[in-house]
Amino acid sequence: MQESRSLVRLTAYTDGVVAIALTLLVLPLVDTARDAQTESVRDLVREHAGDFAAFVMSFAVVSLFWMVHRRVFDNLVDVGEGIMLLNSMWLLGVVFLPVPTAVLTYEVNQGRGATLLYMANLVLIALSGLLLSLRIRDRVPLQRPGRSEAVDRAVRRGVIATSAMVATLVAALFLANLALPLLALMPLAQAAAERRAHRRHHPGAATDRRKG
Amino acid sequence: MQESRSLVRLTAYTDGVVAIALTLLVLPLVDTARDAQTESVRDLVREHAGDFAAFVMSFAVVSLFWMVHRRVFDNLVDVGEGIMLLNSMWLLGVVFLPVPTAVLTYEVNQGRGATLLYMANLVLIALSGLLLSLRIRDRVPLQRPGRSEAVDRAVRRGVIATSAMVATLVAALFLANLALPLLALMPLAQAAAERRAHRRHHPGAATDRRKG
Amino acid sequence: MQESRSLVRLTAYTDGVVAIALTLLVLPLVDTARDAQTESVRDLVREHAGDFAAFVMSFAVVSLFWMVHRRVFDNLVDVGEGIMLLNSMWLLGVVFLPVPTAVLTYEVNQGRGATLLYMANLVLIALSGLLLSLRIRDRVPLQRPGRSEAVDRAVRRGVIATSAMVATLVAALFLANLALPLLALMPLAQAAAERRAHRRHHPGAATDRRKG
């Protein structure tokens, strides 16, 4: 039951990288704060309302991906090289996210290119997460005892998240950045899908639902 | 009594995000250091004295909010999704703070807009902290045994902090950035209010006061 | 068997520094995202394809060095001042890496200077890692019991990595940035070398290979 030092360290390292990527998202906004030298704060806020929205969206996306990652890793007692490599791929996607976020912030003509870049990045993160879940399912000795159900659930969640990201990417081909609000539906859709799957598969087990 | 892995990880993640947000506060000053190419260091320091003050103020604000967060989370043995979401909202406020700090730094005409943006950000952090405390009070199974008093105290503190922030926000409508020094009174006011409430509610219990 | 507080703290600190250095690698790309103000995203991506590649390369390099560091430190129960100093030298190399990465990103004429600077930085990291391994081999009381083989293996790996980096540095004298793709061969070469050495030295021991 005792988690290995490698797992502890990989987890702490991952959390550190995510925490920094999350914080770097704000840098383009710190940069636009310079405009306060020449215009009123009211104009600044009005003009950059869309950039504030892009920041909040990326912040929410990273936070949600991190919560999913936490739940997936909660099923482990140890990690191997394969999980480490897939985790690095996941981190690459998270670390890169400030770039498409900044493109969304700076882009003026609001074509679909910025949205496609952004969604491609989210697909990379979701797909790496799915591959991580599949790898964990295949490596039973690395799992905490009695966690096979949670591992299966993580795989199902990964499939849903990846599909939703790909669907939004395709929608962005036609709708450009109007597709982005669809992402707001995702946590709701996923919660609904999970609840249904959960009830179908194990009608009695609801232990980690009762908690706040 | 053993804290859950989710709690450990959420705490470490939160600390990481706060540590980075704290450090990013210095970036606009690193940026102004470029002026050393064209003017003497003495002029640089004199000219940017207000920006140094804004940095120290935000540093103090984040440090205090972090200490409060630490005390609130010290009452927990586990966390649920609700606490995670509220914690993300709290983190959003902390991560965003470098933006209004930079606006205060760069703004020239010192209107009240920059101060209102800054105070609105502090209200968001304080309010998220209060909601976190209320959520924790409602989720008794997540609390460490024998901590109900500390949980109540955290709620009282959250109410005081939020009220003080809203009051300063209102004051800023009339006083602009002259309202900001009021924040310096807050720790004193809060310490006084706490000491009084503490004595009134549990005249004998002073265990966590004796320590350094 | 219990690891000392100094080791725990040095490890966490190292992970933090690496996590940040990894994330800072993306900053020049966030900076180039500003060009989205004046050109299409498609042009932006095409124009900066080489910079994206430089980012991914440095990300992979830091990730691999970190995995090696993790394995080396997994053999310790405590650390001394010598290991701390060598670890600081290793960290200095990691923290500096964003500079040559940015030089590779911004440099236009693609001379060999940028590649030499980059490879010199990698040699510094690999060499510090090798010195760390040697120091650990010489300090038996700091080692976890039963880890002498793993310690020897770490030294062998350090020699291979340092040699490969020096070889690529020399190759860059003639090939300029065409030498960089050679780095992609390194993990493969190292894996092969390790597998051979592993079989030769301890034909039966394969415990940490079975895991994920």
Added chain:
Amino acid sequence: MQESRSLVRLTAYTDGVVAIALTLLVLPLVDTARDAQTESVRDLVREHAGDFAAFVMSFAVVSLFWMVHRRVFDNLVDVGEGIMLLNSMWLLGVVFLPVPTAVLTYEVNQGRGATLLYMANLVLIALSGLLLSLRIRDRVPLQRPGRSEAVDRAVRRGVIATSAMVATLVAALFLANLALPLLALMPLAQAAAERRAHRRHHPGAATDRRKG
């Protein structure tokens, strides 16, 4: 003997802040890497040799201060509000250090102003460290059992470090940035002073010297 959650969290938070401040030191150099757009890498390195030196110096200073901090906190089992506040003051000094480092980097005429700002920052860090040590000495219940000697040693070290920093600050009044190389002597002087004091006070105790 078990360290409190507050201590664990304060330590992790401090390590995070230091790790980030350490990494931010490289940002002005990443910025100068842009000059690679217009000049050769050889010229870039030659021109910015002094800036590279400033980076390495600040890196070494932060690393040494962190090692001292680690040793001081190694004597604790718990922390109180006083230690937290003094620790925040120490962190303020560390977080601010990128600013004088950037001033040293960008400043052209090499007057003494930049050096005085830099040394004033180091005095702030050293002084906060000394006050932390004194506070810990006065709070015996927070100390790990049997650590009173190490606590006294930390105070002595703090006095030496603060004195050396003040002396260099005074020297900078006359020598400008020629005083900075004096800092390189400090670790040697301190090691010598410690060894002498160590032998004088406890001729037999050398346990933490034998380790690596």
